[in-house]
Amino acid sequence: MVWGTIIAAYLFLAGLSAGAFLTSSFVSRKYPNAVTVRFTGRIISPILMGIGLLLLIVDAEAGLKNPLRFIYLFTNFNSVMTIGTYFISFFMMAAAYVALMEILKKKVNKIVEYIGIVFAVATAMYTGFLIGVITTVPLWNTAILPILFVVSALSTGIAGTMLVSSFFSKKEVHQVLSIKKIHLSLLAVEVFLIFTMFLITSTSNEAAAESVASLVSGEFMLLFWIGLMAIGLLLPILLESLELWNARKMGHSEAGLQVAAAGSHGIAGTLVTESSVLVGGFILRFLLLSAAVPIAFL
Amino acid sequence: MARFGMMIDTRKCVGCYACRVSCQMQNELPVEVSYIKFYEKETGIFPNVKNEIIPVQCQHCEDAPCESVCPTKATYTTEDGIVLVDAEKCIGCKYCMVACPYQARTQDHLTGVVEKCRFCADLVAEGKQPACVTTCISNARVFGDLDDPNSDVSKAIIKHNAHPLRPDLGKSKIYYVR
Numbered sequence: 001m002v003w004g005t006i007i008a009a010y011l012f013l014a015g016l017s018a019g020a021f022l023t024s025s026f027v028s029r030k031y032p033n034a035v036t037v038r039f040t041g042r043i044i045s046p047i048l049m050g051i052g053l054l055l056l057i058v059d060a061e062a063g064l065k066n067p068l069r070f071i072y073l074f075t076n077f078n079s080v081m082t083i084g085t086y087f088i089s090f091f092m093m094a095a096a097y098v099a100l101m102e103i104l105k106k107k108v109n110k111i112v113e114y115i116g117i118v119f120a121v122a123t124a125m126y127t128g129f130l131i132g133v134i135t136t137v138p139l140w141n142t143a144i145l146p147i148l149f150v151v152s153a154l155s156t157g158i159a160g161t162m163l164v165s166s167f168f169s170k171k172e173v174h175q176v177l178s179i180k181k182i183h184l185s186l187l188a189v190e191v192f193l194i195f196t197m198f199l200i201t202s203t204s205n206e207a208a209a210e211s212v213a214s215l216v217s218g219e220f221m222l223l224f225w226i227g228l229m230a231i232g233l234l235l236p237i238l239l240e241s242l243e244l245w246n247a248r249k250m251g252h253s254e255a256g257l258q259v260a261a262a263g264s265h266g267i268a269g270t271l272v273t274e275s276s277v278l279v280g281g282f283i284l285r286f287l288l289l290s291a292a293v294p295i296a297f298l
Numbered sequence: 299m300a301r302f303g304m305m306i307d308t309r310k311c312v313g314c315y316a317c318r319v320s321c322q323m324q325n326e327l328p329v330e331v332s333y334i335k336f337y338e339k340e341t342g343i344f345p346n347v348k349n350e351i352i353p354v355q356c357q358h359c360e361d362a363p364c365e366s367v368c369p370t371k372a373t374y375t376t377e378d379g380i381v382l383v384d385a386e387k388c389i390g391c392k393y394c395m396v397a398c399p400y401q402a403r404t405q406d407h408l409t410g411v412v413e414k415c416r417f418c419a420d421l422v423a424e425g426k427q428p429a430c431v432t433t434c435i436s437n438a439r440v441f442g443d444l445d446d447p448n449s450d451v452s453k454a455i456i457k458h459n460a461h462p463l464r465p466d467l468g469k470s471k472i473y474y475v476r
Contacts, residue, residue, distance in 0.1 A: 059390075060391045062385075062411045063389030064410065075369070076366075081367065136467075295464075298463065
């Protein structure tokens with residue numbers, strides 16, 4: 001495995017950062033009163049991206065020793081990595097600006113925010129294209145991968161934002177119901193995408209079949225079924241569904257409405273749901289990098 | 299302009315690793331790093347079986363996948379068709395190692411730069427042959443200009459009906475007799 005845990009962590013953080021930015025932009029429009037959620041998303045986004053970039057720099061040993069060489073990253077337009085470098089640069093500038101305005105309590109320039117939204121989506125997609133264009137590894141070389149990465153980026157972005165927000169405002173976390181609905185559908189779509197990807201890719205050739213087999217019934221079986229499927233996807237799907245169902249029930253009774261208005265119910269559910277989504281998001285990238293079997297050339 | 303390539307006759311290869319050692323000497327590599335890897339492959343059904351020893355190094359592909367993914371343009375192809383790495387530009391991101399269909403690249407952990415077989419470009423520029431070719435005890439390797447129909451390598455490829463390892467993975471310039 002050429003690319004290991006560090007790159008998996010970078011792919012995860014880049015997606016998470018882009019997702020958090022998009023979440024906060026959505027919340028700022030849909031729930032103008034949910035200030036904490038918006039603030040959190042906008043602040044964690046550039047910080048997480050920054051950590052991801054630091055990991056990248058550490059992993060690129062030759063660049064780490066000669067930092068000026070990173071300038072060359074902007075030169076080869078045939079390389080997805082160069083394109084990604086541009087995307088991340090624009091996204092990072094926009095995200096840092098928005099975070100700064102949030103801290104200074106100033107009005108965010110709409111145009112810069114829209115640029116941020118565009119490049120957040122681009123950054124999330126690029127992480128999929130980066131490994132998706134590698135024809136040598138059939139597990140990655142599929143059109144569904146960038147879509148899976150975007151869905152996972154949005155889902156982890158929501159999770160990260162909600163998790164951090166829950167420490168500061170219990171009430172708001174319960175208030176942003178449509179975020180929870182979107183989150184639930186994203187998780188369900190992710191399960192479907194993984195199922196589709198594995199089913200179709202495993203039939204494409206031997207190396208792909210080997211990759212998929214190592215995940216579902218081989219070396220990475222435990223991490224895949226328990227780490228990704230059970231903890232990362234099914235558990236949050238279950239908890240999020242219960243919470244939404246509960247919220248609906250509460251809306252129907254006088255007592256429930258009072259509890260909801262007081263914002264006194266716990267955040268244990270949120271904590272477990274969002275942490276498990278984050279764990280799953282990292283495991284997804286780690287597994288896809290680890291289970292990469294190149295085509296046999298002999 | 300030449301288009302340098304090689305033919306390796308695996309029927310003649312005895313797996314003595316002399317090419318690997320001379321390559322390490324030529325490129326001043328540490329013992330554990332090498333640009334030539336040896337693979338063994340069994341083919342056929344008993345009792346008609348064959349065991350091949352296949353030395354694999356950078357195949358110097360045309361439109362090389364490592365070159366197109368390299369974000370810093372550190373990997374480039376010379377006018378003579380030799381794929382090289384500019385050690386001054388490489389950041390060690392390892393994207394090329396991921397993209398290489400032959401896993402022919404290795405990272406120098408002292409400098410972090412990713413390196414690989416250079417077809418001994420310096421020797422070739424002086425009109426000499428690559429180290430692995432001159433050292434081969436059974437003359438299993440032939441090197442020369444693929445564009446010149448009268449070169450030793452072109453003639454040998456035709457004579458032995460040699461083929462690239464995997465023509466479907468790109469146009470490589472090392473031909474194998476198997």
